[in-house]
Amino acid sequence: MSSPPDTVSTVLARGRLGTWTVVFFVIAAAAPLTVVAGGATTGYAVTGVLGIPVSYLAVASVLALFAVGYVNMSRRIVNAGAFYTYVTRGFGRPSGVGAAFVAILGYNAMQIGLYGGFGAVLSGFLADRGGDVPWWLCAYAAWAAVALLGVVRIDINGKVLATMLVAEVVVALVYDAVMVAHPAGGRVTFDTLSPSRIFAAGIGAALVTAITGFVGFESTVVLSEETKDPKRTVARATYIAVAITGLLYGASAWAMSVATGPDRIVDAASTDSTDLIFNLVSPYVGSELVTIGRLLFITSLFAALLSFHHTVARYLFALGRERVLPAILGRTSRRTGAPKFGSIIQTVLAGVVLAGYTITDADPIVHLFFWVTVTGGLGVLILMTVTSASVVAFFIRHRADDGMWRTRIAPALAALALGAILYVTVSQFDTLLGVEPTSPLRWWFPASYGIAAAAGLLWALILRATRPDVYRSIGLGAESATAPLRVPDPVRQSA
Numbered sequence: 001m002s003s004p005p006d007t008v009s010t011v012l013a014r015g016r017l018g019t020w021t022v023v024f025f026v027i028a029a030a031a032p033l034t035v036v037a038g039g040a041t042t043g044y045a046v047t048g049v050l051g052i053p054v055s056y057l058a059v060a061s062v063l064a065l066f067a068v069g070y071v072n073m074s075r076r077i078v079n080a081g082a083f084y085t086y087v088t089r090g091f092g093r094p095s096g097v098g099a100a101f102v103a104i105l106g107y108n109a110m111q112i113g114l115y116g117g118f119g120a121v122l123s124g125f126l127a128d129r130g131g132d133v134p135w136w137l138c139a140y141a142a143w144a145a146v147a148l149l150g151v152v153r154i155d156i157n158g159k160v161l162a163t164m165l166v167a168e169v170v171v172a173l174v175y176d177a178v179m180v181a182h183p184a185g186g187r188v189t190f191d192t193l194s195p196s197r198i199f200a201a202g203i204g205a206a207l208v209t210a211i212t213g214f215v216g217f218e219s220t221v222v223l224s225e226e227t228k229d230p231k232r233t234v235a236r237a238t239y240i241a242v243a244i245t246g247l248l249y250g251a252s253a254w255a256m257s258v259a260t261g262p263d264r265i266v267d268a269a270s271t272d273s274t275d276l277i278f279n280l281v282s283p284y285v286g287s288e289l290v291t292i293g294r295l296l297f298i299t300s301l302f303a304a305l306l307s308f309h310h311t312v313a314r315y316l317f318a319l320g321r322e323r324v325l326p327a328i329l330g331r332t333s334r335r336t337g338a339p340k341f342g343s344i345i346q347t348v349l350a351g352v353v354l355a356g357y358t359i360t361d362a363d364p365i366v367h368l369f370f371w372v373t374v375t376g377g378l379g380v381l382i383l384m385t386v387t388s389a390s391v392v393a394f395f396i397r398h399r400a401d402d403g404m405w406r407t408r409i410a411p412a413l414a415a416l417a418l419g420a421i422l423y424v425t426v427s428q429f430d431t432l433l434g435v436e437p438t439s440p441l442r443w444w445f446p447a448s449y450g451i452a453a454a455a456g457l458l459w460a461l462i463l464r465a466t467r468p469d470v471y472r473s474i475g476l477g478a479e480s481a482t483a484p485l486r487v488p489d490p491v492r493q494s495a
Contacts, residue, residue, distance in 0.1 A: 022237035023244070027217075031304035032248055033168040033296050034117075035213035036175075040253040041276045043209035044269035046431070050262055051197025053254035055210040058198055060246025062417045063214055066384055067242060069391035069411030071235040072402055083383045084318065088475030090390025094460035096475050097324060099386060101456030102449050103315055106379020109372050110215060111308035112350045115139040116357070116368025118301040125294060136358040142302055143350060146309050150343035164296070164303045171293050172248060176255040178281045184261035192257040192265070193250070208425045208432065212377040213249055216307060217241045256280065309346055316342030323470045324463070366434070374432050375445045381422050382449055388415035 043052045073086050083103050088096025119139030126133050180188060197203070217238065257265040259280045272279050274297075282290050317339035320329025329342045357368050388411045395407035425432070430442040464471040 022233060023240050027165055027241055027245055031114075031300045032165070032245060033172055033293070033300040034304065035245075035249055036172050036252040037277045037293075037297050038117075038274045039209065039213050040249065040256065041269045041272070041274055043206060043253070044256075044266050045273065046434075047206045047209060048266050049197075049200060049203060049206040050192050050257070050265065051194075051200055051203055052206055052210070053192045053250045053257065054195060054197045055203065055206040056213065056249035056253060057193075057246055059207060059210040059214060059421075060242055060250070062414065062421070063217065063242050063246075063384075064239065065410055066388055066414035066418065067238045068406055069388060069414065071238050072406045073391055073394065074234040083387050084315065085475050086387050086394070087383075087390045090393035091386075093464070093471060093474040094457045095386075095390075097460035097463075098453040098456035099383060100315065100319055100324070101452040101459075102379055103383055104312065104319075105448065105452045106376050106383065107308055107312045107315065108346070108349065109376030109379060111305060111312055111346070111376075112353050113369055113372030113376060114301055114305045114308065115142060115350065115354055116364035116370075116372070118142050118298065118305060120364045120369065121301060122298050125298060135364045136354060139354055139364070140351075142305055143347070143354065145302070146306050146350075147343075147347040149306055150309050150313060150347060151340055164299045167292075168296050168300050168303075169244075169248065171289070171296055172252055174285075174289070175277055175281050175293065176252050178284050179255040179259035179277075182284055183258045184264065188258055189262055190254070191262040193254050207421055208428065210249070211381060211421060211425075212374065214242070214245060215377050215380045216304070216311070217245065252277075309343070312346045313339045313342035316345060322473045322476065323467075324459075324474060371433060371445070375448070378422075378425055378429075378446060379449055381418065381425060385415055385418040385422050388412070388418060 040052055040056075043049070043055070049055075070086075073089075077085055077089060084096055084100035087099040116135075116139070119135035119137075119142070122138040122142075123133055123135040126138075183189070256269075256277060260268040269276055278290050278293055281293075316325065316329045317332065318330075319325040320327055320331070320342065322330070329339075329345065331341055332339050357364065362368065391411040392408055392415070395402075395411075400407055426446050429446060430437045430439060433439075433441055433445070435441050460471070460474065463474075
């Protein structure tokens with residue numbers, strides 16, 4: 001009998017992450033300075049809606065509602081598979097595997113698409129200073145760094161992200177203070193924060209723009225197995241992350257409208273694009289602070305790359321550990337506790353995609369960064385909607401003393417709200433891509449998730465027929481407070 005490899009394990013490193021380290025990972029994935037300098041500005045320019053600031057606050061409220069049921073489940077189920085596990089417990093194994101395939105596609109899209117933004121922004125930054133470095137070389141430099149950090153101890157990654165994140169938030173707040181201190185016309189107005197803006201025409205597109213800025217906050221549960229106290233840390237980190245990002249995004253988008261004047265913010269955003277915030281503060285601060293802000297814009301993208309890489313690797317780990325995917329993915333390095341093989345697979349996939357975009361000379365901003373990350377955000381929105389519904393289904397079958405609000409009402413309201421945003425997203429996907437309404441691309445991108453979900457469902461049924469032992473382990477993970485509970489199988493029950 002051969003002995004097991006001495007360099008790998010089937011469990012993640014335990015007890016290495018505290019509440020604030022998880023918060024750093026989550027907010028880093030949201031890339032706050034990227035959202036403030038890029039997302040909010042683009043939201044004004046593309047939608048023409050003045051209610052971008054209040055949209056961020058509204059979406060934060062919806063996600064806080066979603067978090068009620070989400071973190072309540074986290075107290076019972078500790079598993080790096082997060083959405084996959086919860087959907088399994090709520091709707092059954094086939095639905096869970098379908099959700100897992102959607103998650104892998106969505107998070108890979110978010111992670112890989114960010115390489116286009118990072119490469120193009122860094123290349124432009126260097127070009128302004130006399131350097132001539134192609135975008136793909138900048139992207140591959142980030143790719144190499146992420147590959148290395150992806151297999152080292154996760155708490156080391158947390159320190160890297162913490163340093164970048166604190167600097168980002170400080171600079172964003174300083175910029176906000178400068179813009180509010182120098183209002184257009186000499187008067188501070190709160191027009192773009194008016195609640196009435198929620199009911200204005202075109203707000204659907206603004207909400208879609210806003211929700212992409214929060215993608216990544218749900219990864220608190222993905223990191224749950226590596227926290228010091230999963231049942232408390234996840235809840236605290238989730239609410240803190242939503243509160244900080246929501247307030248920062250709303251305040252920054254409002255501050256820009258103060259500096260330009262509400263009546264000019266859309267034109268200014270259309271003209272200056274991602275340079276708007278830097279152009280607004282540059283007359284009042286030293287050039288060094290503007291340069292620091294631009295550098296942090298780049299590191300913000302890198303931090304998001306690293307955070308999403310960890311999310312993808314841990315999803316692959318969760319599926320490999322349960323042998324839904326090859327078992328080798330469910331192994332971790334004994335030395336670092338990182339999901340070694342899942343990290344390597346994600347790195348290889350990203351490298352291949354980057355090579356394809358380089359060879360075809362595609363636009364890294366439009367075709368990689370924008371199109372692919374928007375599609376990734378759609379996948380996460382689908383997962384959040386289904387997960388909220390699955391929480392309700394879970395607690396209908398399993399009684400809990402947590403009250404109706406946590407187990408039924410809040411998750412149901414979140415599912416309805418997220419479902420409405422999802423409907424608007426799909427119906428306006430041509431606008432988000434910047435293509436004609438008749439373009440097949442508006443349907444191809446959303447349809448990819450239908451294909452992924454169908455593939456996952458089919459694979460689960462194949463496992464049930466050919467490998468029943470593997471099928472029975474779906475959704476249980478390494479340890480779970482509800483492991484003894486029977487996982488429902490709606491397909492078998494209806495057969």
